Amino acid sequence: MSRYQRVRIVSRSFIIRHCKTEESWDNLPYDQLIKLIRQETDPDLDMPFLKEQLDISKVKKLKLNSIYSSPSKRAVQTARAISSIINVPVRIIPELQEIRFDTIPKDIYLAGKEEIRSFLFNKTVKSYADLKIKKIFSLLDDNVLVITHGFLMRIIYSRLFNVDINSLIKNKLFTNYLSGFECMSGKGVSLLKEG
Numbered sequence: 001m002s003r004y005q006r007v008r009i010v011s012r013s014f015i016i017r018h019c020k021t022e023e024s025w026d027n028l029p030y031d032q033l034i035k036l037i038r039q040e041t042d043p044d045l046d047m048p049f050l051k052e053q054l055d056i057s058k059v060k061k062l063k064l065n066s067i068y069s070s071p072s073k074r075a076v077q078t079a080r081a082i083s084s085i086i087n088v089p090v091r092i093i094p095e096l097q098e099i100r101f102d103t104i105p106k107d108i109y110l111a112g113k114e115e116i117r118s119f120l121f122n123k124t125v126k127s128y129a130d131l132k133i134k135k136i137f138s139l140l141d142d143n144v145l146v147i148t149h150g151f152l153m154r155i156i157y158s159r160l161f162n163v164d165i166n167s168l169i170k171n172k173l174f175t176n177y178l179s180g181f182e183c184m185s186g187k188g189v190s191l192l193k194e195g
Contacts, residue, residue, distance in 0.1 A: 015146040016180035018075040037101040070096035095132040098149040124151040
């Protein structure tokens, strides 16, 4: 058991990535991407995608007591859409916010999305405070759905299950929207419709 883990997580709680935004950060011009990673901009989620792809029956099967969300607009909008289906409260948790970065060197940006993703991943690993992780772990005991961001999900997963975080960089548990893992087992979960 990880030194970060609570003595025992006895209820089923889930951590997923928010719904996608209208425009992927992979396609943003350099100046807009810098504003996004500095959190100077906060894009809306892609509501048509959410309405078309969210599997309502999967949401209902989770039997949640509450939803905890990152304060980012895309996460909060995702949380509220799910909450409207199952009528559970949404609580905004600052510790679930995406990590704020200063910049991406222009040469990394020009190298492409995989280089950008790798650069941000490495900065994430170095910058996330243990105190925030302990706060997040304290939430995982009451049949909750946590909606956050892919980089942070990797940190949580690696600490819950004693996994080398570098092995998670391209793992689909953390790159697919509306998908993530169950906190007791680490088993993948997706709220997307099949197919």
